[in-house]
Amino acid sequence: MALTFRNVHNWIMAGQEHEFFAAFFSALKPGGTLGVVEHRARPDASMEIMKTTGYVTEAYVKGVAAAAGFEFVESSELNANAKDDTDHPAGVWSLPPTYRMGEANREDFTAIGESDRMTLKFIKPRS
Numbered sequence: 001m002a003l004t005f006r007n008v009h010n011w012i013m014a015g016q017e018h019e020f021f022a023a024f025f026s027a028l029k030p031g032g033t034l035g036v037v038e039h040r041a042r043p044d045a046s047m048e049i050m051k052t053t054g055y056v057t058e059a060y061v062k063g064v065a066a067a068a069g070f071e072f073v074e075s076s077e078l079n080a081n082a083k084d085d086t087d088h089p090a091g092v093w094s095l096p097p098t099y100r101m102g103e104a105n106r107e108d109f110t111a112i113g114e115s116d117r118m119t120l121k122f123i124k125p126r127s
Helices: 008-014 017-027 047-053 058-068 106-112
Strands: 002-005 033-039 071-076 117-123
Touching: 002 017, 008 017, 008 033, 008 047, 017 033, 017 058, 033 058, 058 071, 058 117
Parallel strands: 002 033
Antiparallel strands: 033 117, 071 117
8 A cells, every 4th residue: 555645736846746656556566555635626727726736636636647557446525625715825835734824814724724635546456
């Protein structure tokens, strides 16, 4: 099993997301599981949005995983947050626990809470 929590956006910013998913695929045995938790962008978010806000679309994560050879198994809304509209001046870092904006709008960001996140499960095919 391999797990990654809120890292995909960093890899996108570095242009390394495909490398990391390929490394997970290589490290796992057939039938192995990859779990991904990531800040969830709106479905229509552009690559520029993903590179600058810390939010990533589910479709993009699924596409990168598929390109590495993974099969999507299921998702969970365990880390969902409907209060997060993903539109913040300093991206995901506006929200707790980072509060990149300092005291500006802190009460509003506290009321939102942490980011809306996707929780995805992939498997390395057995054959």
